[in-house]
Every structure is written in structure tokens, then in C-alpha cells.
Amino acid sequence: MRVLVIDIGGTNVKVASTDTPVPIKIPSGPTMTAKSMCTQVLAATKGWRYDRISIGYPGPVVNHRPIAEPHNLGEGWVGFDYDKAFGKPLRFINDAAMQALGGYKSGRMLFLGTGTGLGSAMILDGVVVPLELAHLPYKKGHTYEEYIGAAGLEHRGKKRWRRSVLDIIELLQKAMVCDNVLLGGGNAKLMKKLPPHIVVGSNENAVKGGFRLWEDLTSKQAAKL
Structure with missing residues (x-):
């Protein structure tokens, strides 16, 4: 199973995968919307192979969806159709929780x-x-x-x-x-x-946490995040 990890931050969106574990950076900032994030991530990872997606989000998450707009980014994150945008099974988790994991x-x-x-x-x-x-x-x-x-x-x-x-x-x-x-x-x-x-902590922790989110040992608790 190959996992794409998206770590959304106020300065950069970091993207890595099972095959590309060293993250690439996409500038974010106060004008980045959910739609622009998805568009830029898909463009930057064109040709990458992955089966699942983990998304670290800078705000509260319930049932794998953001429930509040982020403080340091643009608008439109709550209610956006991420499944349609990416077309892959995905799990959201608070970005700090992903690093902690x-x-x-x-x-x-x-x-x-x-x-x-x-x-x-x-x-x-x-x-x-x-x-x-x-x-x-x-x-x-x-x-x-x-x-x-x-x-x-x-x-x-x-x-x-x-x-x-x-x-x-x-x-x-x-x-x-x-x-x-x-x-x-x-x-x-x-x-x-x-x-x-x-x-x-290591800079690699967010990526590791994104991988662990799909492991059998964490799948039950991930469903509660």
C-alpha cells in the first residue's frame, strides 16, 4: 500500500509519499484555499503512485473532515469535496496529531x-x-x-x-x-x-505519522480523529 501524505501548514504545504519520503514544499499562506491546495498538490505529484491519502490539517477534525476554517490560510476548507478532488480514499487528522503520531x-x-x-x-x-x-x-x-x-x-x-x-x-x-x-x-x-x-522532534515525524495513520495498529483510533 502506497500512501500520499499532505501536511498543510501556514507557510508551506509539505507533500511526501511512500516512494518519495523526502517532502516537497508548496508555498501556502493566507490566500490558499482548499481548492487551490488540491490543484497544486495534484500538479506537483503528477506521475506519483499512491493508493491512500493522509492529510494533516491545521485545525479541528471530526470524522476525517475539517470542522473549522484555518487561522493562517484562506477560506473554503470546511465542506469542500476532497474525495472528488483527489479520487482516492483519504483520512484527515489534525496536523499536530499527525506529527505527534x-x-x-x-x-x-x-x-x-x-x-x-x-x-x-x-x-x-x-x-x-x-x-x-x-x-x-x-x-x-x-x-x-x-x-x-x-x-x-x-x-x-x-x-x-x-x-x-x-x-x-x-x-x-x-x-x-x-x-x-x-x-x-x-x-x-x-x-x-x-x-x-x-x-x-524530527522533520520526518509528520510523514511518519501520515504513514502510521493507515497501519492496522492505528486504524481503529484513526477512525475517531
Whole structure:
């Protein structure tokens, strides 16, 4: 079985497959719609062979469909006919949950994805639980995402941004009663001197998670995402 993995982000859409595991990038941004994403992915992967599709979506997902429009992209994602556009069996999963699934090893793990926005998920003894923490209040009337998303990094600088990342991890880890934390997203690599219970995830985790979504061991839980 060959799987096409589509990881939708606020800056790029990353696309990989079983035969092409190193992702290619398609620029996204605030004007990208669901229709344009599908059109560009199909054009970029013309000639690729795949039987199934995994789509990591930057927002809440229920029954393999987005239920809210993304904050950092264009409109028209909810209600779009993805089955018709791609013509293949597909599964949607929250993008943070897909990365978490790809990097999970054992126990109770919290995942935070520090990219354009802030993705979050937990895995509890093998069960994936997508979270929506980015827009909850944190400090001074601002949200977690506003502090440690891309805008927070740009406005506050790396040093203050790193302190906020560690502070937020500590707060959430205590609240969620987690054994360890997987830190992903494009800006995770900027962190320094992390305690042993915090690990920076590999860029390959999203692709691995997309593959795992179709494996027998995860198919039952995937149906609940």
C-alpha cells in the first residue's frame, strides 16, 4: 500500500509519499484555499503512485473532515469535496496529531508544534487526542500562540521566545500530567539546553505519522480523529 501524505501548514504545504519520503514544499499562506491546495498538490505529484491519502490539517477534525476554517490560510476548507478532488480514499487528522503520531514512542506524551501558529496534541498510551490550545489565554490578554508562534518569535526575539516556550511547556505538562514532551514545528530547532523530558522532534515525524495513520495498529483510533 502506497500512501500520499499532505501536511498543510501556514507557510508551506509539505507533500511526501511512500516512494518519495523526502517532502516537497508548496508555498501556502493566507490566500490558499482548499481548492487551490488540491490543484497544486495534484500538479506537483503528477506521475506519483499512491493508493491512500493522509492529510494533516491545521485545525479541528471530526470524522476525517475539517470542522473549522484555518487561522493562517484562506477560506473554503470546511465542506469542500476532497474525495472528488483527489479520487482516492483519504483520512484527515489534525496536523499536530499527525506529527505527534509520527514521533510517539510510549507513555503519556504532549506534543507542541511551534511553527506559523501553535499546534498541540497528546498521545495517551497509544491513543491520539488532538488538542486546540493555541488560542487559549496565556498572559496580558494574549494567547499561547501569540507568545510562541511565529509572530511571537518575530516581535519578542529568540531569547524571550525560548523562555516563554519553556514556561508554557511546564504549565501544560503539569496540567496534562505528561511523562514527556515532543516539541515540533519549524521553530523548534531554535531551542537550546532542553531538560531531558523535552525532545525536539524530527522533520520526518509528520510523514511518519501520515504513514502510521493507515497501519492496522492505528486504524481503529484513526477512525475517531
